Amino acid sequence: MAVPAAAKVARALAVSAAVLVLLWCVHFRGGLSLGSPTNKGLIFNVHPVLMLIGFIVLGSEAIMSYKILPWSHDTNKMVHMLLHSVALFLGSVGIYAAFKFHNESGVDNLYSLHSWVGLGTISLYGIQWLLGITTFFFPGASPTVRRRMLPWHVRSGLVVYVLALLAAELGSWRSSPSFRPAALAGTARKPCW
Numbered sequence: 001m002a003v004p005a006a007a008k009v010a011r012a013l014a015v016s017a018a019v020l021v022l023l024w025c026v027h028f029r030g031g032l033s034l035g036s037p038t039n040k041g042l043i044f045n046v047h048p049v050l051m052l053i054g055f056i057v058l059g060s061e062a063i064m065s066y067k068i069l070p071w072s073h074d075t076n077k078m079v080h081m082l083l084h085s086v087a088l089f090l091g092s093v094g095i096y097a098a099f100k101f102h103n104e105s106g107v108d109n110l111y112s113l114h115s116w117v118g119l120g121t122i123s124l125y126g127i128q129w130l131l132g133i134t135t136f137f138f139p140g141a142s143p144t145v146r147r148r149m150l151p152w153h154v155r156s157g158l159v160v161y162v163l164a165l166l167a168a169e170l171g172s173w174r175s176s177p178s179f180r181p182a183a184l185a186g187t188a189r190k191p192c193w
Contacts, residue, residue, distance in 0.1 A: 004068060007064050014060050017057070018049075021049055025045040034046055034097060044101035046093070047098040048175070050091065051094040052168060054087040054091040055087055055121075055122075056164060058086055059083075066079075066080045081133065081136075085129070088122075088129050091122050112170075112174060114174050118171070121166075121167050125160050131153070132153055
């Protein structure tokens with residue numbers, strides 16, 4: 001079974017985005033660290049890297065894996081679940097890094113649209129993951145319930161994925177130097193968008 005061209009393009013774009021964000025955080029923003037006592041920005045740099053790799057790159061792979069991998073249904077299902085598990089773990093560490101940076105730097109938490117959309121997204125992602133595990137893996141529902149749940153699982157998973165894309169776009173928009181109006185420079189409270 002050949003990998004569809006659209007999947008190849010999606011993978012190339014995902015890898016390119018991950019490389020660019022990693023380059024931006026390491027080369028232009030000084031690196032990554034979950035425990036820097038002198039440069040708190042290094043703690044924050046972990047956030048965009050893990051969120052992008054977790055939710056966008058691995059989330060995309062998990063969605064595509066179910067349909068494009070050449071293995072058996074059960075193997076593809078296991079890969080799908082494992083990729084989502086790793087994505088949720090990386091997303092959780094990414095959220096932790098953002099909260100840790102804010103708390104150690106004296107910045108308010110949850111003050112922007114990006115924060116609220118992101119928190120809602122990771123919450124829905126966790127609920128979707130938990131329902132998927134209990135319905136399709138352990139303990140697993142009856143075949144009738146699985147059949148009824150599958151369309152809901154697929155559609156709600158795509159909605160959560162689109163929300164992850166929205167949160168990523170809002171985060172990258174907020175990080176843009178051209179985004180911050182000069183009138184707000186130096187104010188203690190950041191703009192709420």
